[in-house]
Amino acid sequence: MSSDLLKQFSLEGRHFVVTGASSGIGRAMAGFLAGAGATSILVARRQNELDTAAEAIRATDGKAEVVAADLSQRENIVEIAAQCKAKTLNGTVDGVINAAGVNLRQPVEDITLDSWDLTLNLNLAIPFFFTREFVPEMQAQGFGRIINIASLQSTRAFPNGLAYGASKGGVCQLTRAMAETWSKHGICCNAIAPGFFPTELTVSVFGSDDTRNWAAGQTTIGRNGQLDDLSGITLFFASPASSYITGQTLHIDGGFTAK
Numbered sequence: 001m002s003s004d005l006l007k008q009f010s011l012e013g014r015h016f017v018v019t020g021a022s023s024g025i026g027r028a029m030a031g032f033l034a035g036a037g038a039t040s041i042l043v044a045r046r047q048n049e050l051d052t053a054a055e056a057i058r059a060t061d062g063k064a065e066v067v068a069a070d071l072s073q074r075e076n077i078v079e080i081a082a083q084c085k086a087k088t089l090n091g092t093v094d095g096v097i098n099a100a101g102v103n104l105r106q107p108v109e110d111i112t113l114d115s116w117d118l119t120l121n122l123n124l125a126i127p128f129f130f131t132r133e134f135v136p137e138m139q140a141q142g143f144g145r146i147i148n149i150a151s152l153q154s155t156r157a158f159p160n161g162l163a164y165g166a167s168k169g170g171v172c173q174l175t176r177a178m179a180e181t182w183s184k185h186g187i188c189c190n191a192i193a194p195g196f197f198p199t200e201l202t203v204s205v206f207g208s209d210d211t212r213n214w215a216a217g218q219t220t221i222g223r224n225g226q227l228d229d230l231s232g233i234t235l236f237f238a239s240p241a242s243s244y245i246t247g248q249t250l251h252i253d254g255g256f257t258a259k
């Protein structure tokens, strides 16, 4: 492959903020970005897990910074974003991955206004309000990458998925609306919709042979996801290689939604 073509996928010198980077999908994506040369700025609440994740990146000669923060506290969003910008050379963050999320899996009668708000706030509102903080600098440099995390439940209804499904359906439309608002400034906004991946969020699925095998059986490939299955799409959406793709949600689900 020519070096010009390969350069399209390089993230050398770039800074990416990754929320939900203390575990699971966010942690894995922060590692992929750092592996391609970026500095990953890891955001979540648990300091120890963030430090461990950052150390793992540095152990493979990657660059990582940590900002421990509770993103659900709306009044702190501007300050948390400022802390992230302070980890860069000139205050410019090149991309944001919004992977922090919750899935409470509540039966309909257990849903309260508070639990509904918790889910819709973290999964849908915060990706907008947090990302918006980084846009002026992206706009000024004419380059930015926003990656939201959607779900099978963006388009499918699962049991006990009312609030989660509503939030993830919203993520797809938020992604289109972000694209409409910001893409003319070189800011591409896309979403990844993972199938079933083993993380803290899916312990209830992977903890039982029945549900794990059921999920694998719904795919055309015949297995559930592994975190490394997200590496290619992460680099593609984060890099200049995807500069004419925006407002899209790509399902990384082994063909689950193809059936």
Ligand SMILES: NC(=O)c1ccc[n+]([C@@H]2O[C@H](COP(=O)([O-])OP(=O)(O)OC[C@H]3O[C@@H](n4cnc5c(N)ncnc54)[C@H](OP(=O)(O)O)[C@@H]3O)[C@@H](O)[C@H]2O)c1
Residues within 6 Å of the ligand: 019, 020, 021, 022, 023, 024, 025, 026, 043, 044, 045, 046, 047, 049, 069, 070, 071, 072, 073, 098, 099, 100, 101, 102, 103, 122, 123, 149, 150, 151, 152, 193, 194, 195, 196, 197, 198, 199, 200, 201, 202
């Ligand atoms: N795993 C799957 O199969 C799957 C499928 C489709 C979509 N997704 C989506 O992928 C995203 C990541 O999920 P995951 O599977 O990787 O689950 P996970 O391992 O539980 O990760 C969730 C992350 O969100 C962070 N977080 C939760 N509340 C937060 C808060 N108030 N402030 C800051 N960070 C917070 C957690 O860190 P702290 O606890 O340290 O704050 C953790 O790093 C979610 O949006 C999820 O809906 C996952």
